[in-house]
Amino acid sequence: MHRVVQRSIGVALAALALGICSTGAQAQNVIKIGAPFSLSGPFAAFGQAGSAGVEMAVEELNRRGGITVGNTKYTVQMISEDTRSQVADTVSIMERLTREQKVAAVFGPIVGVLSTPGQEVTQAAKTIHFGPAVQWNALMGRPDKKYLVHTQVDDDLRYGAFVPMLVRETKIKSIALLGVNDATARSIMPKVAALMQKEGVKVVAEEYFERTTTDFSPFLTRIRSQKPDMLFFGYGDNFAVSILRQGVELNVAPHYSAFAGTSLMVPMQQALGKPVDSFIGMVANENLLQPLHDDVTKWIAAYKAKYNKEPTGTTDWAFSMYDYVFMWARAVQQAGTFTDADKVIEKIRGTNYKGVLNIKIDNRGQADHDYDVGIVRGGKLSWQHVNVIK
Amino acid sequence: MTDFLQQLINGLLIGGLYALVALGISLVFGLTGMVNFAHGEVVMLGGYLTFTLTQKAGIPFLGSLVAALLAGAVLGLAMDRSTFKYTRGTPMNGLVISLGLIMIFQSLAMTIWGTEPLTMDVVFPGALHQWGLSLSIQKAVTLVVTAVLIAGFGLFLVKSRAGRALRALAQEPEAAVYVGIPVERYIALSMAIGTGLAAAAGAMFAALFSITPFVGTSLTAKGFIVVALGGLGSAAGTIAGGLLLGIMEALGAGYISAAFTDAYGLLLFLLVLSFKPAGLFGVSGRVKL
Numbered sequence: 001m002h003r004v005v006q007r008s009i010g011v012a013l014a015a016l017a018l019g020i021c022s023t024g025a026q027a028q029n030v031i032k033i034g035a036p037f038s039l040s041g042p043f044a045a046f047g048q049a050g051s052a053g054v055e056m057a058v059e060e061l062n063r064r065g066g067i068t069v070g071n072t073k074y075t076v077q078m079i080s081e082d083t084r085s086q087v088a089d090t091v092s093i094m095e096r097l098t099r100e101q102k103v104a105a106v107f108g109p110i111v112g113v114l115s116t117p118g119q120e121v122t123q124a125a126k127t128i129h130f131g132p133a134v135q136w137n138a139l140m141g142r143p144d145k146k147y148l149v150h151t152q153v154d155d156d157l158r159y160g161a162f163v164p165m166l167v168r169e170t171k172i173k174s175i176a177l178l179g180v181n182d183a184t185a186r187s188i189m190p191k192v193a194a195l196m197q198k199e200g201v202k203v204v205a206e207e208y209f210e211r212t213t214t215d216f217s218p219f220l221t222r223i224r225s226q227k228p229d230m231l232f233f234g235y236g237d238n239f240a241v242s243i244l245r246q247g248v249e250l251n252v253a254p255h256y257s258a259f260a261g262t263s264l265m266v267p268m269q270q271a272l273g274k275p276v277d278s279f280i281g282m283v284a285n286e287n288l289l290q291p292l293h294d295d296v297t298k299w300i301a302a303y304k305a306k307y308n309k310e311p312t313g314t315t316d317w318a319f320s321m322y323d324y325v326f327m328w329a330r331a332v333q334q335a336g337t338f339t340d341a342d343k344v345i346e347k348i349r350g351t352n353y354k355g356v357l358n359i360k361i362d363n364r365g366q367a368d369h370d371y372d373v374g375i376v377r378g379g380k381l382s383w384q385h386v387n388v389i390k
Numbered sequence: 391m392t393d394f395l396q397q398l399i400n401g402l403l404i405g406g407l408y409a410l411v412a413l414g415i416s417l418v419f420g421l422t423g424m425v426n427f428a429h430g431e432v433v434m435l436g437g438y439l440t441f442t443l444t445q446k447a448g449i450p451f452l453g454s455l456v457a458a459l460l461a462g463a464v465l466g467l468a469m470d471r472s473t474f475k476y477t478r479g480t481p482m483n484g485l486v487i488s489l490g491l492i493m494i495f496q497s498l499a500m501t502i503w504g505t506e507p508l509t510m511d512v513v514f515p516g517a518l519h520q521w522g523l524s525l526s527i528q529k530a531v532t533l534v535v536t537a538v539l540i541a542g543f544g545l546f547l548v549k550s551r552a553g554r555a556l557r558a559l560a561q562e563p564e565a566a567v568y569v570g571i572p573v574e575r576y577i578a579l580s581m582a583i584g585t586g587l588a589a590a591a592g593a594m595f596a597a598l599f600s601i602t603p604f605v606g607t608s609l610t611a612k613g614f615i616v617v618a619l620g621g622l623g624s625a626a627g628t629i630a631g632g633l634l635l636g637i638m639e640a641l642g643a644g645y646i647s648a649a650f651t652d653a654y655g656l657l658l659f660l661l662v663l664s665f666k667p668a669g670l671f672g673v674s675g676r677v678k679l
Contacts, residue, residue, distance in 0.1 A: 040497070040500065041604070042602070042604045044500065044505035045504075045505040045506050045507075048505060181648075181649040207647070207648050207649075208647075208648060208649045209643075209648040209649065209651065210648070210649065210650075210651050210652055212608040212651075212652065213648070213651060214595070214598075214599040214600070214605070215400065215403075215404045215598075215599065215640075216648075217396075217400040217403075217640070218397055218400050218401070218639070218640040218641070218642075218643035218644035218648070218651075219643045219644060219648040221393055221396045221397060221400065221644055222393070222644050222645070225393055236507075237506070237507055237509075237600070238507030238600040238602060239600075241507070241509040241600050242509070242598075242599050242600055245509075245512070249517050249524060249526040249529075250524050251524065266507075266509060270509070312504070312506045313506055314505075314506060
C-alpha cells in the first residue's frame with residue numbers, strides 16, 4: 001500500500017513537472033496584446049465593435065500561422081478587458097496590461113473619453129497603442145507620444161475632402177451646425193465652420209447639446225428661425241435618427257448631413273422615406289450596408305459567421321482596429337522583435353497597408369484611409385468612395 | 391411669439407412625460423419613504439417592450455402601450471414582493487437594492503436588445519401646421535395619452551376607494567392602520583401603479599426618441615428633480631413640477647444654449663427650494679397624495 005502511494009505521488013510529480021515545462025514552453029511562444037474596450041456601459045456599442053475587430057484579426061492571424069520573429073513562431077493572445085465605459089477602470093486596466101501582463105501593444109478603447117486618459121499610461125510604459133479618438137489628433141507628433149498610432153483619418157484631411165463635396169452636391173448657401181457638447185464635436189465643428197466659410201457658405205448657427213439629450217425640438221425651433229439651407233449634425237445613430245426626425249417635423253432645413261460617429265445606416269434608411277431634398281452621411285470607415293468592394297463583403301461574411309448576427313450601425317468601428325492588428329504583426333516581423341517598441345514603431349510609421357481599408361501611416365503615426373459617403377436624394381441611396389490617399 | 395408658443399408646446403410634451411415618470415417615484419416615496427433608483431429602468435423596459443410589440447409583433451401602438459403599462463405594473467409588483475417588501479423601515483436597504491436592480495435590468499436589456507440605439511418607425515405620420523406652429527401627430531397623440539393617464543391617476547386618487555386609502559396611508563399611516571387599511575396590499579398597489587405609469591411613459595418615449603439600455607438613468611434623475619420640485623409625496627406638485635421642468639428646459643435650450651439643458655432644471659430646482667424648501671406643493675414634515 002505504502003509503495004502504491006509512493007508510486008502515485010511520483011507519477012503525479014512527474015506529470016506536474018511536465019505540465020509546468022509545457023506551460024512554460026507555450027508561454028514563451030505567445031505574444032500578448034491588450035484589448036481594453038467598453039463591453040458594457042453607455043459606450044458598449046462602440047467597444048463591442050472594436051473588440052470584435054481585434055478578435056477577428058487575432059484569430060485570422062493565428063490561423064495563418066501566427067507571427068514569425070527571428071526563427072520562432074509565435075501565436076498572438078488577445079487579453080480582453082471590459083472598461084465598463086468608465087475612465088477609472090480604463091486607467092487601471094491600462095496599468096495592469098502594461099505592467100503585469102506586459103502586452104506588446106494595446107488596441108482600444110474606441111471612445112476618446114476613455115482612450116485619451118488611457119494613453120497616458122501606455123505612453124509612460126513605452127507600449128504601442130492604437131486608437132481612433134479624435135482627441136488624439138492633437139497628440140500626434142509629440143515626442144512624449146511616440147508610441148501612439150491614430151487609426152482615424154486626420155480631421156483636416158477628412159473634412160477637407162467632405163465639406164467641398166457637400167457644397168458641390170447640394171449648392172447650399174447657409175448651414176447650421178449641431179453637435180454633442182464634447183471634445184470630439186467641439187474639435188470638429190469649428191473646422192467644418194471654417195471650411196464652409198472658405199466655400200462661401202454662411203454659418204448661421206453653431207450649437208452644442210448635452211449627451212443625455214433626447215428631445216431636440218427646443219433648439220431645432222431656434223435654428224429653424226435662422227432659415228439654414230442645411231442642418232449638419234453629429235454624431236451617432238442615436239442622435240442622428242432623433243435629430244433627423246424632429247428636424248423634418250419642424251421643417252428646419254431642406255438639406256441634412258451628419259458626420260461619422262456611427263455608420264449612420266439607420267438615419268440613411270429613415271431619410272429614404274422623408275421629404276428631404278438630401279441627406280448626406282459620412283461613414284467613419286466603410287459602409288456595411290451596401291459594400292463598395294469585395295474585401296468588405298468578405299469581412300461582413302466572416303463577421304456574420306463568427307458572431308451569428310448582422311453588422312449594425314456601429315460595427316464599422318471594428319475597422320479602426322482590424323487592419324491595424326495585421327499592420328502591427330507585419331511590423332513585429334520586420335523589426336524582428338516584439339519587446340523593443342522603438343524598433344516596432346519605426347516599422348509602422350511612414351508605411352502603407354492594404355487590408356480591408358487602404359491605409360497610410362505618416363511619420364507621426366497618424367493614419368489616413370479612404371472612407372464612404374452615403375447620399376440620399378429623390379428617395380434613393382447612392383454611395384461615393386472618398387479617396388483620401390492619392 | 392410663435393417661437394415662444396412652439397417652445398411651450400415642446401416643454402409641455404417632455405414635461406408631461408417627466409411627470410408620468412415622477413408620479414411613481416412620488417407615490418412610492420410617499421408611502422414607504424423609499425427611493426427607488428431603478429424606476430427609470432422600468433421606463434426603459436417599457437420602451438423596449440413597446441418597440442418589440444409594435445415593430446416585431448405588429449401590434450398597434452396603443453395596444454402595445456397598454457401592454458407595456460400592464461407589464462410595468464406586474465414588474466413593479468414583482469419587485470416589491472420579492473425584494474422591497476423586506477426593506478420596510480430601512481429605506482437605505484431599499485435604495486441599495488434598487489441600485490442592484492439597475493444593473494440587472496440594464497444587463498437584461500443589453501442581452502435581449504443589444505447596445506445599439508433602437509428607433510421605432512413613425513407610428514402616427516404627419517404633422518399639424520397652424521399659425522406657424524408645428525406639432526407632429528405622434529406628439530399630439532403623446533400629449534393626449536399623457537393627459538389621459540395623469541387625469542385617470544388623479545381621478546383614481548380622489549374618487550376611488552383604493553385611491554382614498556392610499557392618500558390616507560400617506561397622510562396618517564397609523565390612523566389608516568387603525569381603521570383597517572391593509573398597509574402591505576396598498577404599498578404593493580402603489581408600486582404597481584407607479585411602475586405601470588413609468589412603463590407607459592417609456593412606451594411614448596420610444597415612439598418619439600431612440601432608446602438604449604442606459605436611457606433610464608437620466609430619466610430617474612429628472613424624476614427625482616420633479617418630485618423635489620413639486621414637493622415630496624404630492625401628486626399635484628409632481629405634475630406641476632414635471633410640466634415646469636419641461637418648459638424650463640425648452641425655454642433654456644431654445645433661448646440660451648442647448649449645452650446646459652440639464653443645468654436649467656437644476657437652476658429651477660435651486661430657485662424653488664430657496665423660497666419653498668418643501669417644494670411647490672409640499673408641506674414640511676407632511677406627505678400628501
